[in-house]
Amino acid sequence: MAGASRTSAEIDHAKADLIVGERRSDGMVPALLSIQMAPGFKTYWYMPGDGGVPPHVMIHDGQAHLHLPAPSRIQDAYGVAVGYDGTLNIPLELDVAPDASRVTLDMLVGVCADICIPFIARLISDIPKSGTMLPRAKFQLEDAFRALPSPLQGNALEELSLRNLAIKGQLQLVFQIKHAALAKLNIDGDADEMDVFAAIKDDGNFYSKAADLRLNDDGWIVTIPVISPLSAQDFRGKQVTLLFKSGQYAAQGTVLLP
Numbered sequence: 187m188a189g190a191s192r193t194s195a196e197i198d199h200a201k202a203d204l205i206v207g208e209r210r211s212d213g214m215v216p217a218l219l220s221i222q223m224a225p226g227f228k229t230y231w232y233m234p235g236d237g238g239v240p241p242h243v244m245i246h247d248g249q250a251h252l253h254l255p256a257p258s259r260i261q262d263a264y265g266v267a268v269g270y271d272g273t274l275n276i277p278l279e280l281d282v283a284p285d286a287s288r289v290t291l292d293m294l295v296g297v298c299a300d301i302c303i304p305f306i307a308r309l310i311s312d313i314p315k316s317g318t319m320l321p322r323a324k325f326q327l328e329d330a331f332r333a334l335p336s337p338l339q340g341n342a343l344e345e346l347s348l349r350n351l352a353i354k355g356q357l358q359l360v361f362q363i364k365h366a367a368l369a370k371l372n373i374d375g376d377a378d379e380m381d382v383f384a385a386i387k388d389d390g391n392f393y394s395k396a397a398d399l400r401l402n403d404d405g406w407i408v409t410i411p412v413i414s415p416l417s418a419q420d421f422r423g424k425q426v427t428l429l430f431k432s433g434q435y436a437a438q439g440t441v442l443l444p
Contacts, residue, residue, distance in 0.1 A: 195307035199224040200297040204309040206289050207327045208319050215280040215313055218327045219243065219293060222273045227299050230269035231257035232427055233385035235393060238267070239296030239304065241276060246290040248282035256335050256429060256436035257383060259396070268383060275330040288312050335429055338439030342367030348418040348443050357412040359384055359394065359426070364405040371432040377401065383429040384410050391416050
């Protein structure tokens with residue numbers, strides 16, 4: 187039927203479901219895009235590497251703000267990817283007109299094994315009126331937002347720099363992070379429990395690898411190898427997303443490169 191809701195889509199090896207929540211007091215509409223992938227398939231965090239695609243969404247007559255949960259490092263025959271397998275729950279905040287009663291969302295998610303398959307779909311959902319949302323859907327939506335990384339305070343980092351190395355195409359992102367900023371991660375001085383991820387959103391010229399961590403009296407010295415055809419000077423003023431993860435705990439923030 188024309189105009190009917192279409193909250194699910196499916197391709198080989200993957201399925202997508204959209205849950206739209208009740209409008210918040212600030213006017214924003216929360217939503218959840220859930221991507222379920224078959225065994226052996228994955229998708230990517232903000233840093234997809236050479237052949238991958240990070241998740242993208244857009245809505246008609248408004249703006250969609252996408253939030254990704256903490257990723258993992260996934261080993262396959264081609265190396266180590268930064269992303270997700272199994273089910274990826276993507277919380278969204280939708281900025282739509284006050285009188286809007288429906289959301290039309292276009293998504294693009296790369297579902298990848300030996301190659302990446304573009305999962306392109308249009309999902310349509312009514313915006314539930316206050317008090318009408320089903321309890322199970324409401325719990326799924328709230329749980330996805332609770333699972334997002336905690337905000338990393340802007341003053342947590344010191345001595346941030348991006349350096350050129352002598353070897354062409356290799357850079358180093360170096361900074362210090364204070365002990366107090368990572369208290370929620372329960373690392374307790376053990377570098378084996380912490381992983382650090384870095385990305386410049388929508389910039390495939392910045393590919394970061396696993397961090398080296400060194401403990402001192404004030405905190406951690408973090409050195410992240412970066413592979414890029416560009417020099418450090420080309421990234422001046424760019425915004426880097428940094429995510430710190432230890433077990434089920436994660437913290438994320440953004441910093442400007444000097």
